[in-house]
Amino acid sequence: MNLLSSLSPATAGRAPSRPLAGVIPLALLALAAALSGCAGMAPRDAALPDTPVPTAWAAGTTAAPGSAATSLAQWWQRLGDPQLTALVEQSLTANTSVRTAQAALRQARAQVDVQAAGLAPQVGASASAQRSRSGNSGAGNNFQLGFDASWEPDVFGRVRAGVNASEADARAAEASLADVQVSLAAEVAVNYIELRGLQQRLVIARSNLASQSETLQITQWRLQAGLTTSLVAEQARAASEQTAAQIPALEASLAQSRHSLAVLTGQAPAALDAQLAASVAVPQPGDELAMAIPAETLRQRPDVRAAEQRITAALARVSQADAARYPDFGISGSVGLRALTLGALSGGSAVAASLLGSISVPLLDGGAARAQVRAQEASLEQARIAYQAAVLTALKDVEDALVSLRGNRERLVRLRSAADAAGNAELLARQRYSSGLIDFQSVLETQRTLLSTQEGVATTVASLSADHVRLYKALGGGWQPQ
Incomplete structure (x- = not known):
């Protein structure tokens, strides 16, 4: 089960949607149950x-x-x-x-x-160029250039x-x-x-x-x-x-x-x-x-x-x-440029950025x-x-x-x-x-x-x-x- 929140120039400052607000209490309950189950594990003896x-x-x-x-x-x-x-x-x-x-x-x-x-955080770079055509419409281009970063805090x-x-x-x-x-x-x-x-x-x-x-x-x-x-x-x-x-x-x-x-x-x-x-x-x-x-x-x-x-x-x-x-926690984000032409990549409107936080909680795994x-x-x-x-x-x-x-x-x-x-x-x-x-x-x-x-x-x-x-x-x- 994942809880995702994103932040971009288009959505900054906007209140959470109603469905997401209803999911949060349920996820928190599952997280509390998982933590209580793990907290009962007895420590192992490290002596020879x-x-x-x-x-x-x-x-x-x-x-x-x-x-x-x-x-x-x-x-x-x-x-x-x-x-x-x-x-x-x-x-x-x-x-x-x-x-x-x-x-x-x-x-x-x-x-x-x-x-x-x-x-350590993981950082990568990517670039792509695409030309596509659909039906009778003219061909279009799409250019992307960006950096991606992710990190999983080792909380436990x-x-x-x-x-x-x-x-x-x-x-x-x-x-x-x-x-x-x-x-x-x-x-x-x-x-x-x-x-x-x-x-x-x-x-x-x-x-x-x-x-x-x-x-x-x-x-x-x-x-x-x-x-x-x-x-x-x-x-x-x-x-x-x-x-x-x-x-x-x-x-x-x-x-x-x-x-x-x-x-x-x-x-x-x-x-x-x-x-x-x-x-x-x-x-x-x-x-x-x-x-x-x-x-x-x-x-x-x-x-x-x-x-x-x-x-x-x-x-x-x-x-x-x-x-x-x-639970596993994760933080990831990306920043890059996206435009229909190569020249437009240098404009401010081509900048795209996102930030993502996630929590993954194991619920049912058959006892694995x-x-x-x-x-x-x-x-x-x-x-x-x-x-x-x-x-x-x-x-x-x-x-x-x-x-x-x-x-x-x-x-x-x-x-x-x-x-x-x-x-x-x-x-x-x-x-x-x-x-x-x-x-x-x-x-x-x-x-x-x-x-x-x-x-x-x-x-x-x-x-x-x-x-x-x-x-x-x-x-x-x-x-x-x-």
């Missing part, structure tokens, strides 16, 4: 959902009271590997996921400007709530970009560590293959001298072939790791083959890590920040749906407005639950990384001790077998044990380094919003 957050980590070291936690900004530099640092930094600029998140952020920020434009905050929602969406997109960058840096580091670990395992396999080949040669000499049996020679050859079979599998895994790193850095799969061909030790960070308390960790996790901003956006959309049940409020309230509840899930997942990520880190540290100590003993045993066994003091079965068992323990050490060293990376990621990566 209650989520249990411990005061300290169940496992691991927390920064001492009064001391600052270790800065995790650009944590990949703590691994002390320049090549890894270069790969991470390249991925942060060239990776397709990062570029997609950056485009989403630009889109969200542009949407804020779109929503904010609704708070509907447009402002939309702006607030868009701003929260933009902040959530910014946090999502940071989350993509943190996850990408961790993925590059884990793939790089896996690559270096595979290279170490390949070195171990080739070293053991050389040792087993030497043992196989000794066995064949003893067989020719009649000092051993064909069974022993075949066992030696089987052990050597089993070790040799591991090498193609390791080489294939190495190639796949290089391909993954190349794609993560925005390059073709084979682009890093030459750069990463040389075998390098697995990078290892230092153990000096003072961790922040759980509450501080949650504040620096970008995924938690994004979930928080989505609650803010959902809350603003509830307010927007509420405000849509209130209330249903829209309920829909936005349900969306708000989903955002709150998603926030709780993000917090719990963040806490679990840190605890899992700490447990894995502690377990692999203890395992590595034992495996290194076992590898030293296995190396000594294998050397003694080969020497005694060459002298004919022991049978080949003892040599075979010591060589298998040596290969197993050395592979275990190499695998655990890589796992330990990857655990640090996962811990850095779980702690938020030290990323700061741009």
